[in-house]
Amino acid sequence: MNRSALEHIIRAAGEIAQVKKVIILGSQSILAQFPDLSKLVSKFDQTEVAAKAQNREILSRSKEGLFKMNMQRRSDERSIALHQEVAEKLRRNPVLWDIPRKNLERWKQLQDGLSRALEEWERILQQKNQEQILALLESDSEEAIRLRSSSPFTGILHEDERKKIFESFSMKQDHKV
Secondary structure (H helix, E strand, O other), X not given: OOHHHHHHHHHHHHHHHOOOOOOOOOHHHHHOOOHHHHHHOOOOXXXXXXXXXXXXXXXXXXXXXXXXXXXXXXXXXXXXXXXXXXXXXXHHOHHHHHHHHHHHHHHHHHOOOOOHHHHHHHHHHHXXXXXXXXXXXXXXXXXXXXXXXXXXXXOOOOHHHHHHHHHHOOHHHOOOO
């Protein structure tokens, strides 16, 4: 790994965490990753040499963690895109509002009840107006992300509509880390 790659990982971590400043502690351990930069460090003792090997392992695990976070972010963004399309279809064709209600009813019968998340959707569909629900479908709030993971809006999009959105979020599109 070179300095440019490390800087890229640090920038990606900042973007994922949605922070503008990243404070890195232990600059000696980061410098130890780069043999050509070791000249800047006057003297390595045995502890620093041992830390070098450990830091390589930590950095490797960090890259893996960033990849997993990136995958989760992609999944959340794809879910928003799918639900934005669902919201557009609901606006254009109000008859489609029956689909999530029928899904919940069918799932309730099949499973002798609903999970907590689906019970929450049932309450939302009963208590909120359509505009509030559409706003929730399109929101990037933590609550909306959580609710979309158990969405009763399945069946509103046709397979070709879903496929188009999934393809736009393919692995080829997102090798930013």
